[in-house]
Amino acid sequence: MSGIYIHIPFCAKKCSYCDFHFSTSFTGYRDKMIHSIQQELETRLADLKEDSPSTLYFGGGTPSLLTESELQKLCATVGRIKPLNELDEITLEANPEDITELAIAGWKRCGVNRLSIGIQSFNPEDLSWMNRAHTVDQSRNAVKLVQANGFENLTIDLMYGLPNMTISQWKDHIQEVLSWNVPHISSYCLTIEKGTLLEKKVRSGEIIQPQDDDAIAQFEVLIELLEEAGYEHYEISNFAKKGQRSKHNSSYWTGNSYMGIGPSAHSFDGKKRRWNVSNNSLYMKRQDWFEDEVLTKQEHWNEYFLTRLRTAEGVSLTFLTKQFELKDEFFATKKKFIEANWLQETNEYLFLTPSGKLRADYIASEFFRV
Numbered sequence: 138m139s140g141i142y143i144h145i146p147f148c149a150k151k152c153s154y155c156d157f158h159f160s161t162s163f164t165g166y167r168d169k170m171i172h173s174i175q176q177e178l179e180t181r182l183a184d185l186k187e188d189s190p191s192t193l194y195f196g197g198g199t200p201s202l203l204t205e206s207e208l209q210k211l212c213a214t215v216g217r218i219k220p221l222n223e224l225d226e227i228t229l230e231a232n233p234e235d236i237t238e239l240a241i242a243g244w245k246r247c248g249v250n251r252l253s254i255g256i257q258s259f260n261p262e263d264l265s266w267m268n269r270a271h272t273v274d275q276s277r278n279a280v281k282l283v284q285a286n287g288f289e290n291l292t293i294d295l296m297y298g299l300p301n302m303t304i305s306q307w308k309d310h311i312q313e314v315l316s317w318n319v320p321h322i323s324s325y326c327l328t329i330e331k332g333t334l335l336e337k338k339v340r341s342g343e344i345i346q347p348q349d350d351d352a353i354a355q356f357e358v359l360i361e362l363l364e365e366a367g368y369e370h371y372e373i374s375n376f377a378k379k380g381q382r383s384k385h386n387s388s389y390w391t392g393n394s395y396m397g398i399g400p401s402a403h404s405f406d407g408k409k410r411r412w413n414v415s416n417n418s419l420y421m422k423r424q425d426w427f428e429d430e431v432l433t434k435q436e437h438w439n440e441y442f443l444t445r446l447r448t449a450e451g452v453s454l455t456f457l458t459k460q461f462e463l464k465d466e467f468f469a470t471k472k473k474f475i476e477a478n479w480l481q482e483t484n485e486y487l488f489l490t491p492s493g494k495l496r497a498d499y500i501a502s503e504f505f506r507v
């Protein structure tokens with residue numbers, strides 16, 4: 138078992154672009170939810186036997202909304218299976234408006250040793266249409282405060298491909314994050330998800346959908362500036378200084394097992410995947426609250442391409458040969474993309490070239506077995 142993910146399904150506000158599972162009206166049942174998550178943790182950790190976890194990740198939703206005593210309860214439950222100081226990494230996602238000296242001290246007492254801070258943009262207008270709960274100044278102060286309090290192990294989330302974003306604005310955003318000298322940066326292109334407020338505003342014409350070409354140009358600038366600054370582009374959306382890759386997230390991309398706890402959380406044990414219901418009430422009632430399925434050979438193949446092709450190492454040809462029967466279509470697709478200079482091959486690995494990185498999902502989908 139490589140990692141435990143705990144989903145905290147609470148948020149202060151609903152960001153306009155977000156389609157994750159969360160609720161903004163949770164005050165009446167937050168104790169019950171924490172208790173339910175604790176119960177699921179207890180039961181599922183008991184099933185682990187010798188397969189002990191190496192990372193713990195609090196995601197959401199907004200885990201920084203948890204009080205110290207709520208977080209302590211969840212950490213103590215994990216600690217009964219494995220002492221927290223023996224885990225390689227304990228990450229908590231934090232929104233800038235929740236970051237105070239008191240909160241930082243509490244997170245440290247609970248054993249958190251890595252923070253993931255959702256900055257997203259330094260443009261107040263972006264934060265406004267995104268309906269983020271923080272201001273640009275709060276973002277800046279939060280990072281300063283975290284670093285002043287000795288939290289060096291940070292990752293910053295930043296978004297590109299935003300409406301009206303210019304290349305020069307985007308460069309300024311990147312430079313500002315670089316000035317903080319953080320060990321890890323994640324950067325995601327805005328996607329317009331079905332059912333979000335953003336989708337509604339784009340459909341009504343209130344927000345103009347950004348052009349793909351602009352997002353591609355911004356992605357290229359991102360790679361260029363971060364690589365120049367010494368970050369390794371080790372996954373399509375993730376950049377790390379030497380030795381600072383996210384241990385928890387790396388296990389998703391390398392096909393290791395992980396256990397997801399809480400509403401909407403996903404798990405994978407190497408053969409079977411499981412997903413909990415994306416509904417707080419059903420989750421707490423334990424009513425139709427999860428589904429699982431054993432991956433077919435074909436699904437395993439597709440999943441492998443989808444995740445591994447996004448990594449710097451790429452797809453292992455030895456693994457493919459051992460695990461699957463390689464068909465003619467695979468060799469034809471590989472040849473086509475190598476000739477297009479979108480893929481490169483060594484004896485062992487097949488990986489994306491710089492121009493391939495701009496089309497990662499498309500290239501992976503061309504390898505899918507249907």
Ligand code: SF4
Pocket residue numbers: 147148149150151152155156157159197198199232
């Ligand atoms: S804080 Fe995060 S999880 Fe919550 S709505 Fe915003 S983007 Fe989604």
